[in-house]
Amino acid sequence: AxxxxxxxxxxxxxxxxxxxxxxxxxxxxxxxxxxxxxxxxxxxxxxxxxxxxxxxxxYSSAKAVKELQMPQTPTDKAIEDCLNWFRANNIKL
Known part of the structure; x- marks a missing residue:
């Protein structure tokens, strides 16, 4: 939750x-x-x-961060980006 x-x-x-x-x-x-x-x-x-x-x-992103140097986006930022994408594409929340 x-x-x-x-x-x-x-x-x-x-x-x-x-x-x-x-x-x-x-x-x-x-x-x-x-x-x-x-x-x-x-x-x-x-x-x-x-x-x-x-x-x-x-799940852990540790392996991707370590081996692929993948950036780790904070959860709040990822949620905000996702919600902005929904809004930009007229998808009802």
Whole structure:
């Protein structure tokens, strides 16, 4: 939730964050996948996507910084750049 709170603060868009128990989201993804298969469209949130969201994943940029001399952009700056791109391309926040 920390990332989403940062986005909320930087964007200035007041949206309430709603927390759902994982098992409810998993059930929703399951039924969304079934319904999408019936109507022949891609689900907005599939069972597989929800399962992946349930896996704690952490990444480090240390190797890219060390071996490729990649610059590391601070999170707040990256979020701000992303939001500016959305606004410049008329994508609703």
């Amino acid at each position: 920390t990332f989403f709170n940062k986005v909320k603060t930087i964007s200035g868009v007041e949206k309430k964050l709603i927390h759902f128990p994982f098992f409810l989201v998993l059930i929703g993804g399951f039924f969304s996948s079934i319904f999408a298969r019936i109507i022949g469209k891609q689900p907005d949130l599939s069972y597989g996507m929800v399962r992946l969201m349930g896996i704690e994943q952490y």
